[in-house]
Each structure stands twice: as C-alpha cells, then as structure tokens.
Amino acid sequence: MNDQVNDLLDGTLDDIADLPSFEPFPSGAYRVLASFAVKPIKGHGLCPELSFKLLECLQLAETSDVPPNEGSEASTLYMLDNEVGAGKFKKIAAKFVDFAGSRKNRDIIDAVKDVECVLLSSVTIDKNDSTRRYLDVIDITVV
Secondary structure (H helix, E strand, O other), rough: OOOHHHHHHOOOHHHOOOOOOEEOOOEEEEEEEEEEEEEEOOOOOOEEEEEEEEEEEEEEEEOOOOOOOOOOOEEEEOOOOOOOHHHHHOOOOOHHHHOOOOHHHHHHHHHHOEEEEEEEEEEEEOOOOOOOOOEEEEEEEOO
C-alpha cells in the first residue's frame, strides 16, 4: 500500500484515476452490478430504485460520447403510483424472477444486491427541465 501511495506521489495527476461519477450513463451497453432498494419519494410514497455500479463499458450508442469511469454509479426510480412507472418496473423486475426464485415484488427487490448484469440503457431528458437527465433501462440480463 505504501509503495502504491509513494508511486502516486512521485507521479503526475494523470496517474490518478478520475473520481467516479453519479449521473446517467450515456446511451449504450454496460456490464454492471445491479441492486434494488426501496426509497421514499415525496409525493410518490415508496418507490423501487434500481442502482448500478459500472464494471465495464461495452459499447456506446454515440461514438462522440465519453464512456463513464469504472466504478461510476447511476440509478433509476420506478414510481408505482403511475402506470408508466409501474409498467417499467414490471418489465425490468421480470428479468430477475429466475435469479430471485420468486415472482413476488419484495422478494425480487430483496434478492437483487450486487448482481452482475449486462445493461442496455438510454438517457431521457426531463420535459420540464432540459438540464435534468435520467437513465432509462431498455433491457437488462443477469450474467
């Protein structure tokens, strides 16, 4: 450990990895660790959140996009109080049924913790605020 720190101190800023980010990954395909949790969201009650820790960028949809750094994190919320959020949650949670060994929503949420997956995602821009971007899960496959 001391040798690694000494090497970094003797090196340049280019030798130090960039800080992992927490923002939507650019549209593309990724190898990730996926985890479900339940999060209270004001005005929506409890919402399932699917979070991702990047292991590897497999392919970007746009060659001009910059791939996120390994270890970067992103997530998406499923607001079950509307049909779009509930429908998207159902579609994605169904991908974990075999892994969880159950079709019960809570069982799936409880079972999915640091599960290695291939994620196909896109970015959605908030219709009311173009500066806000959200990760949209197109497809996910348990590895």
